[in-house]
Amino acid sequence: MPAARLRLSLARPFAVPRSALVAALTDMRCSHGLDSPNLEAIKNLWRVYEQDGHDAGVDAMLAISEEDAEFRFYATEGRLLHGADELRAFYREEAASGTSVRAAPYHYSEEGDLITVFGWVRVLREGGSLADAQVRWTYKFRNGKIATVEYGPLARMKRPASQAG
Numbered sequence: 001m002p003a004a005r006l007r008l009s010l011a012r013p014f015a016v017p018r019s020a021l022v023a024a025l026t027d028m029r030c031s032h033g034l035d036s037p038n039l040e041a042i043k044n045l046w047r048v049y050e051q052d053g054h055d056a057g058v059d060a061m062l063a064i065s066e067e068d069a070e071f072r073f074y075a076t077e078g079r080l081l082h083g084a085d086e087l088r089a090f091y092r093e094e095a096a097s098g099t100s101v102r103a104a105p106y107h108y109s110e111e112g113d114l115i116t117v118f119g120w121v122r123v124l125r126e127g128g129s130l131a132d133a134q135v136r137w138t139y140k141f142r143n144g145k146i147a148t149v150e151y152g153p154l155a156r157m158k159r160p161a162s163q164a165g
Contacts, residue, residue: 038141039108042115046105054101058091065146074135074152075123098126103135113141118154 035043041064049057062069062084071081075094081087094101105119117137124130133153140148 036110037144038113038115038139039110042117042139043108046117050104054091058087061146061149062087065149066142069146070148072148072150100124105137115139115141 045057045060045064048060065084068083071087071090073081073090076090081090101121101123103119103121105117107118109116109118115138117139119135119137120132121135122130122132134155135151135153137149137151139146
């Protein structure tokens with residue numbers, strides 16, 4: 001009888017869904033400082049965004065960006081923003097028009113100096129129109145600072161030439 005109990009108790013840990021184990025291991029890896037400095041910086045700015053709101057998140061991003069960093073967002077309709085002043089002016093214009101944005105990451109990826117964050121965004125406009133999208137933010141680092149940020153819906157992002165079909 002004790003052997004049967006032992007088998008049952010050993011079987012239970014393996015009944016945990018794989019996704020839960022991966023999430024636990026990811027959390028453990030992050031909490032022990034195994035991420036690169038670039039990835040850790042991006043995760044930290046998203047923690048600030050989630051805890052303190054949009055403006056604080058933007059400030060956190062700008063704090064780790066080059067002075068002349070470039071920002072290309074889907075919402076700018078092709079306009080390239082340069083530096084903190086242009087980025088803040090864009091967000092002021094959006095707020096003045098009655099637009100509010102909420103976003104959250106759900107996956108981080110790193111390849112060299114590129115950090116890609118996959119997440120969702122919800123845009124609420126004056127008058128009540130609402131848009132939800134699955135998006136990605138790609139942060140390119142140069143010498144430990146963000147040099148460029150590109151953001152847009154997954155469906156609209158260009159695929160690298162090597163993946164074009």
